[in-house]
Amino acid sequence: MSYFIGSLHNEWVKRKKRILFILITMLIFFIGFLATALLNDRFAFIPSSSKSNVMSEADSLQSVVDERNRLRQLFESTPSEDTWDRKQLKAQIEWYTFHIDNHIDLNRSTTTHKLISSMTGVYIAFLFPILIIFIGADIFSGELSSGTIKSMLLRPVRRHTILNAKIALVVICSVSILFLSYLCTYLLSIRNGWGDWTGDIALQLGTIYAVPIWLFVLAGLALNLISIVAIAAVIVCISYFIRNLALSIVVSMIAIVLTKILLSPFQNSIPIQKYYFMRHIDLVSHLNITFKGEGTMVLSIIVLLSTTFICYGLVWFRIRKEDLPY
Known part of the structure; x- marks a missing residue:
């Protein structure tokens, strides 16, 4: 354990400037957004009348009913041969009916609901993986291409301990930055109140349940952790086998971002695509039925965990059996 902690500290020393740069940049943007929001909404802390709130809730409920009716009409007009479209429409109808x-107000825009919205979508599916690439794409390739890994191999540390420390650093830094971004999102919305953490929200797990918002948030954080570990394992694997700094960054971008963009229009026409790990990276979207494509949450978790173990196993096997070039 002491060797692992020492290796982890060594990796942190080599990358702390980069991580601190990311954190400081995020804080600068947060301060800017917060100042802009307060200047554009100087009466944000004055509560609206209860009558307007009631009308707002009534309008929201009516919009949900109207949307459910629209989906029912669309479901009835969809040919029976289009099983995938009918399945998606049926799930959406059940979702609206449950609310x-x-x-349960589906259109609420409280502080906690905005936090939940930030846990899924483009940020976790595209933008944050790019940030992880920036953190760890050179975790092996930079040292291998420059030859500085030689000094690390001279230390009495097992090679799999070095591997574990590198993956752990990428995961810890990525999780810390992700949590900070969620905190900034929450604080940017705090002018609307602290949010109702004990209020009910719908959660889809095969069956739709009404759970407290705090439980949904914890579930979302746990699912995002699985996604981060999978991305980190892929990046570390590419960095080790490519062994060239510039090329490893390019390959990481292709494997994690570009391939997903290119395959998005064909997500239902290429069956094998369902096993591409980036298709399943937004696990939280399963909880609110916004997941794009086929498959359940169980399949998504299996794909991500399998990807993690395969990438880790490949590096672990080679790093133990072969001499590293330097």
């Missing part, structure tokens, strides 16, 4: 029957 109506359980009096």
Whole structure:
């Protein structure tokens, strides 16, 4: 354990300037956004009247009912041969019906609901993976191409300990930055109140449940952690086998970002695509039925965990059996 902690500290020393640069940049943007929001909404802390709130809730409920009726009409007009489209429409109808029957406002825009919205979508599916590439794409390739890894191999540390420390650093830094971004999102919305953490929100796990918002947030954080570990394992694997700094960054971008963009229009026409790990990176979207493509959450978790173990296993096997070039 002491060797692992020492290796982890060594990796942190080599990359702390980069991580601190990311954190400081995020804080600068946060301060800028916060100042802009306060200047553009100087009366944000004055609560609106209860009457307007009631009308707002009534309008929101009516919009949900109207949307469910629209989906029902679309479902009835969809040919029976289009099984995928009918399945998606049926799930959406059940989703809206659950909100109506359980009096859960689907269109609420409280602080906690904005936090939940930030846990899924473009940020976690595209932007944050690019940030992880920036953190760890050179975790092996930079040292291998420059020859500085030789000094590390002279230390009495097992090679798999070095591997574990490198992956752990990428994961810890990525999780820290992700949590900070969520905190900034929450604080940017705090002018609307602290949010109702004990209020009910719908959660899809095969069956739709009404759970407290705090439980949904914890589930979302746990699922995002699985996604981060999978991306980190892929990046470390590419960095080790490519062994060239510039090329490893390019290959990481192709494997994680570009391939997903190119395959997006064909997500239902290429069956094998369902096993591409980036298709499943937005696990939280399963909880609110916004997941794009086929497959359940169980399949997504299996794909991500399998990707993690395969990438880790490949590097672990080679780093133990072969001499590293330097």
